[in-house]
Amino acid sequence: MTTATKDQLTERVISALVEFGEEPENVKPDSRFEDLDIDSLDLVELAQVIEDEYGVEIQDKDMDQIATVQDVVEFVSARQS
Amino acid sequence: MRRVAITGIGAVTPLGVGAPALHERWAAGESGIEDGLGRCSDFDPTDHLTRRQVRRTDRFTHLALAAAAEAISGAGLDEAPYDRAEIGCVMGTGIGGLSTIESEHINLRENGQGKVSPHCVPQMMANSAAGALAIQHELRGQCFGTVSACAAGAHAVGTAARMVSYGDAVAVVAGGAESAITPLAMAAFAEMGATSPSGISRPFDRRRDGFVMGEGAGVLVLEDAETAELRGAPILGYLTGYGATADAHHMTAPEPSGEGAARAIRKALADAEIEPGAVAYVNAHGTSTPLNDRSETEALKTALGEQATRIPTSSTKSAIGHLLGAAGAVEAIATLQALRAKQAPPTVNYEEPDEGLDLDYVPGEAKALPLNGHPAIGISNSFGFGGHNAVLCIEAAS
Numbered sequence: 497m498t499t500a501t502k503d504q505l506t507e508r509v510i511s512a513l514v515e516f517g518e519e520p521e522n523v524k525p526d527s528r529f530e531d532l533d534i535d536s537l538d539l540v541e542l543a544q545v546i547e548d549e550y551g552v553e554i555q556d557k558d559m560d561q562i563a564t565v566q567d568v569v570e571f572v573s574a575r576q577s
Numbered sequence: 578m579r580r581v582a583i584t585g586i587g588a589v590t591p592l593g594v595g596a597p598a599l600h601e602r603w604a605a606g607e608s609g610i611e612d613g614l615g616r617c618s619d620f621d622p623t624d625h626l627t628r629r630q631v632r633r634t635d636r637f638t639h640l641a642l643a644a645a646a647e648a649i650s651g652a653g654l655d656e657a658p659y660d661r662a663e664i665g666c667v668m669g670t671g672i673g674g675l676s677t678i679e680s681e682h683i684n685l686r687e688n689g690q691g692k693v694s695p696h697c698v699p700q701m702m703a704n705s706a707a708g709a710l711a712i713q714h715e716l717r718g719q720c721f722g723t724v725s726a727c728a729a730g731a732h733a734v735g736t737a738a739r740m741v742s743y744g745d746a747v748a749v750v751a752g753g754a755e756s757a758i759t760p761l762a763m764a765a766f767a768e769m770g771a772t773s774p775s776g777i778s779r780p781f782d783r784r785r786d787g788f789v790m791g792e793g794a795g796v797l798v799l800e801d802a803e804t805a806e807l808r809g810a811p812i813l814g815y816l817t818g819y820g821a822t823a824d825a826h827h828m829t830a831p832e833p834s835g836e837g838a839a840r841a842i843r844k845a846l847a848d849a850e851i852e853p854g855a856v857a858y859v860n861a862h863g864t865s866t867p868l869n870d871r872s873e874t875e876a877l878k879t880a881l882g883e884q885a886t887r888i889p890t891s892s893t894k895s896a897i898g899h900l901l902g903a904a905g906a907v908e909a910i911a912t913l914q915a916l917r918a919k920q921a922p923p924t925v926n927y928e929e930p931d932e933g934l935d936l937d938y939v940p941g942e943a944k945a946l947p948l949n950g951h952p953a954i955g956i957s958n959s960f961g962f963g964g965h966n967a968v969l970c971i972e973a974a975s
Binding site: 515516517518533537538540541544547548 | 627628629630632633691692694695696699
């Protein structure tokens with residue numbers, strides 16, 4: 497597992513969302529998932545990517561406090577070993 | 578009972594993308610089968626779907642969405658002045674998202690539960706094509722999938738016609754989709770002796786040795802004929818009859834006398850209020866398996882009597898292989914196209930007659946339908962593992 501900077505995390509989360517089908521120009525660090533075409537299944541998949549690559553588990557209950565790309569970055573950054 | 582018009586057709590088949598390719602190439606005696614498989618090799622889902630749709634749906638749904646877009650656009654259904662809650666959707670499939678099931682099973686075995694895609698269930702479920710079409714085209718009426726193996730597409734179209742004729746829906750988007758050319762399905766069909774070792778689809782020929790796996794989708798727009806005419810919809814033809822029965826005999830083998838299939842044919846004719854003499858074309862189930870083609874021939878003779886040998890009878894599967902749950906819908910479209918062209922496309926590869934199989938299987942090249950000024954009426958047979966028989970009666974608009 498690598499310890500990533502916030503910039504690297506932001507880049508990775510955005511690239512994942514683009515992979516899911518979002519247009520690159522639509523996804524910004526302060527983008528809210530509910531304003532994008534990102535649903536709960538996409539967020540589960542995003543959590544799988546994060547756990548895979550950064551070893552940080554995002555559980556269902558954590559999802560309540562995650563509404564934007566930046567929220568994911570802060571959450572992961574705070575928990576990286 | 579309301580008369581049911583067919584106002585749009587769409588197909589993705591091994592003969593190409595689009596319903597016109599299906600008729601034009603098949604009528605010319607061409608085959609879309611390559612290396613013993615009927616793949617839709619011309620079909621690139623990214624030409625028809627968003628990146629997001631491609632990623633979140635199985636290939637059978639990709640095929641369904643593309644065929645539906647063609648049918649709905651042809652019918653002008655998106656612009657129709659209908660309450661969307663009055664438009665239904667019924668989509669048949671034999672299996673559903675099989676490639677998703679197989680790949681996610683491997684993923685589970687190799688990587689564990691936590692790595693299984695959250696999109697697996699919505700991709701693999703057999704009703705996902707119906708759901709995806711409803712979402713894409715805002716169809717808010719009755720919506721579900723039909724699952725009856727190789728009769729699923731015909732059951733979908735027949736059920737949809739009932740919905741329109743009973744007034745449960747003003748229009749229904751109906752059809753079938755299948756994409757099961759996967760390692761598991763190919764192995765399983767081969768091991769049960771259903772698929773052709775030679776890789777040649779030659780229905781009714783003495784040398785036939787099994788069906789050739791195909792993939793694809795066919796979608797029709799069925800509509801209350803009266804309201805369709807009022808809105809100026811293109812009326813391609815009518816779905817005039819539907820009959821469905823079960824063999825209750827064996828899970829995979831047809832009942833040898835074709836009694837169950839014959840009852841389905843008779844029911845479809847009775848529903849259409851016609852006698853066998855009015856049938857100008859039979860689009861056979863014609864799988865190229867030794868058992869089906871023999872029992873189907875018996876069924877046609879039983880149901881149509883002395884007319885059976887007079888009516889041109891050809892199998893679309895000779896040109897595209899067996900599209901399983903999509904077959905009934907694709908073949909309903911092929912039937913309509915043949916009737917509109919007043920021409921029976923040939924049973925490709927049919928050369929050597931088999932004893933007792935003595936109908937006019939349209940060898941060699943397409944032939945004119947024996948209409949003599951009468952309406953162009955045909956039937957399309959579909960039979961599925963499980964002993965399901967579904968027959969559609971179709972009339973071309975004059």
